[in-house]
Amino acid sequence: MNVTLKEIAVFVCLILAFAVLPFLAQDYAIGVGLAILMWLALTQSWAVLSSMTGYISLGQVVFYGIGSYVVVVTWQWIPLWLALIMAGAISALFALIVGLPVMRVRGPYFVILTFGLAELVKYSLMAIEAKMGISSRLLFGTPPIETIYWIVLVLAVASTLLLETVHRSPFGHGLRSLRENEEAAETLGVPVARYKLIAFILSAIIPGMVGGIMALRSSYFEATQAFDPMISITVIVMAILGGGDNARGPLFGVIFLVILSELLWTNAPQFYMIILGILLIVFVVKLPNGLLGWYRNYKHRAQGEGS
Amino acid sequence: MSFVDVFLSQQLLFATLVTGALYAIIALGLNLVYGTMRLLNVAHGELVMVGAYVGYWLFSVFGLSPLISTVVVAAFSAIVGVLLYKFLLRDMLVRVDRRERLEANSLLLFFGLSLLIQNIVAWVETATPRAYQYMDHVYRFGDLAMTGNRIIALLVALAICIGVTLFLRWSVFGLALRSVIEQPEAARIVGVNVEQVHIVSLTLGFASAGVAGVLLGMMEQFSPFIGFPLAIAAFIVVILGGLGNILGGFLAALLLGAIETYGVALTSPNLRSVLLYGVFVATLMFLPQGLFAKRVSR
Numbered sequence: 041m042n043v044t045l046k047e048i049a050v051f052v053c054l055i056l057a058f059a060v061l062p063f064l065a066q067d068y069a070i071g072v073g074l075a076i077l078m079w080l081a082l083t084q085s086w087a088v089l090s091s092m093t094g095y096i097s098l099g100q101v102v103f104y105g106i107g108s109y110v111v112v113v114t115w116q117w118i119p120l121w122l123a124l125i126m127a128g129a130i131s132a133l134f135a136l137i138v139g140l141p142v143m144r145v146r147g148p149y150f151v152i153l154t155f156g157l158a159e160l161v162k163y164s165l166m167a168i169e170a171k172m173g174i175s176s177r178l179l180f181g182t183p184p185i186e187t188i189y190w191i192v193l194v195l196a197v198a199s200t201l202l203l204e205t206v207h208r209s210p211f212g213h214g215l216r217s218l219r220e221n222e223e224a225a226e227t228l229g230v231p232v233a234r235y236k237l238i239a240f241i242l243s244a245i246i247p248g249m250v251g252g253i254m255a256l257r258s259s260y261f262e263a264t265q266a267f268d269p270m271i272s273i274t275v276i277v278m279a280i281l282g283g284g285d286n287a288r289g290p291l292f293g294v295i296f297l298v299i300l301s302e303l304l305w306t307n308a309p310q311f312y313m314i315i316l317g318i319l320l321i322v323f324v325v326k327l328p329n330g331l332l333g334w335y336r337n338y339k340h341r342a343q344g345e346g347s
Numbered sequence: 348m349s350f351v352d353v354f355l356s357q358q359l360l361f362a363t364l365v366t367g368a369l370y371a372i373i374a375l376g377l378n379l380v381y382g383t384m385r386l387l388n389v390a391h392g393e394l395v396m397v398g399a400y401v402g403y404w405l406f407s408v409f410g411l412s413p414l415i416s417t418v419v420v421a422a423f424s425a426i427v428g429v430l431l432y433k434f435l436l437r438d439m440l441v442r443v444d445r446r447e448r449l450e451a452n453s454l455l456l457f458f459g460l461s462l463l464i465q466n467i468v469a470w471v472e473t474a475t476p477r478a479y480q481y482m483d484h485v486y487r488f489g490d491l492a493m494t495g496n497r498i499i500a501l502l503v504a505l506a507i508c509i510g511v512t513l514f515l516r517w518s519v520f521g522l523a524l525r526s527v528i529e530q531p532e533a534a535r536i537v538g539v540n541v542e543q544v545h546i547v548s549l550t551l552g553f554a555s556a557g558v559a560g561v562l563l564g565m566m567e568q569f570s571p572f573i574g575f576p577l578a579i580a581a582f583i584v585v586i587l588g589g590l591g592n593i594l595g596g597f598l599a600a601l602l603l604g605a606i607e608t609y610g611v612a613l614t615s616p617n618l619r620s621v622l623l624y625g626v627f628v629a630t631l632m633f634l635p636q637g638l639f640a641k642r643v644s645r
Contacts, residue, residue, distance in 0.1 A: 141632035160624035313466035320459025
């Protein structure tokens with residue numbers, strides 16, 4: 041599973057294309073690009089835990105929300121980069137604390153537990169803020185969209201590299217082996233509990249930082265938005281739609297869904313959700329292995345006919 | 348209210364029973380569908396919501412009593428379940444190459460369905476919350492005040508819970524269904540008609556969701572967006588009670604109802620969700636297989 045030169049070239053071209061976008065495009069296109077990069081960063085880091093180990097987390101938003109909150113509270117007192125690092129670090133710390141008990145829970149129990157955990161953190165934060173007399177926070181002097189865009193670009197690239205590195209490393213093999221059969225992996229010497237905990241922490245850092253920087257996009261902060269469960273759901277939909285367990289699957293899913301959403305949103309806003317619903321159903325029925333699976337199949341058949 | 352008052356309050360006990368029984372039948376359907384087929388039906392709450400609207404239409408247009416509507420809606424939801432199975436689900440369940448991604452794909456499929464249903468209803472019926480008056484006469488027994496519709500809802504929900512439990516416990520079909528829940532492959536080998544079990548649990552599950560919707564609609568106001576929180580509550584009940592464990596689900600539903608009513612009475616409405624999710628998360632962290640785990644079947 042060595043990296044081919046072609047793959048590196050494609051990757052670099054993609055980064056360059058995204059990097060020059062703010063110089064060439066209007067605000068609208070920058071917004072779309074930002075959306076792609078943000079979802080990409082979130083989905084790739086979700087995949088570090090969930091695609092690798094098969095522990096489908098429905099609580100990815102909890103790290104995003106924690107990161108948002110850290111930055112919103114601190115960024116006016118300390119430099120932005122420090123606030124972002126703190127956002128990532130506190131997300132990771134949270135993952136470390138809850139990781140061991142959470143990762144003992146399996147299958148659908150894990151799915152709903154992670155969802156419940158995210159909701160618990162959201163409602164606790166809201167209760168605490170209400171007690172202090174704060175319902176929403178207004179933010180002043182937020183950085184321009186280009187700055188946010190480039191930071192999110194860096195984070196998206198970082199989470200892609202993280203996923204690919206994990207995917208190719210012995211650690212990644214360990215994670216995939218415990219996805220197939222946890223007991224067998226343990227017997228063969230994979231330190232299952234430790235690996236799961238590390239994967240959980242790794243998947244928390246970048247979402248924390250993404251949440252932190254995205255909190256500055258709008259000029260106010262509300263816990264219901266920063267911890268919106270739809271964020272977790274969208275991440276899963278994008279990853280499953282993309283398919284596969286390496287970085288290419290999420291890339292397919294994210295770009296496809298963001299562009300589709302934009303097209304529907306601008307052309308048929310009143311039927312947006314209805315059409316999206318129908319498309320999701322059609323996709324599951326027609327492309328049960330996700331876009332990546334379909335693409336591989338297509339390439340396979342094309343090669344078969346060529347030779 | 349002091350602590351003692353709260354615990355002795357018949358009013359709260361009654362509220363707990365009504366909420367708990369409603370959660371129980373919503374979760375029952377989800378449990379059957381997940382337990383037998385491993386389908387993550389995130390659109391389950393939308394079925395309840397549609398049930399509430401159909402009950403409302405039948406009542407306001409034809410003057411049909413919600414009690415009769417429960418039968419109509421049950422039949423209607425069951426048919427929807429069968430159609431869904433024939434056209435969309437069977438392929439996912441039967442084809443070997445698709446089984447590996449069954450849970451992920453069903454999540455995606457039902458998420459699509461829930462977007463579709465929710466937004467069609469919002470489009471046709473607008474997002475304005477609806478409600479209708481039916482049997483809202485207040486009966487008093489000492490300190491306890493109950494509206495007629497809540498008493499009826501409680502009785503119907505209890506009847507369904509008892510009926511389904513007896514059915515699963517004593518009928519041959521119940522035996523087949525429980526075997527599919529516990530050991531799907533072994534059940535197939537000993538000659539259980541797995542496809543038939545799938546269809547019946549889907550119809551039972553959908554029908555009970557529809558009935559729950561009618562019951563909910565005659566007690567409280569509803570909007571096209573009540574489905575998601577209901578589905579989450581149902582998932583919590585199912586997980587706490589143990590997947591495929593119907594009786595455990597009933598107990599968990601009562602527990603959830605009790606947390607909601609007693610918890611809010613003792614603290615404040617602001618803390619309702621904190622309590623609910625707090626108890627849920629804490630329970631799973633200490634008991635990773637739910638409250639009533641006996642054997643694990645995956």
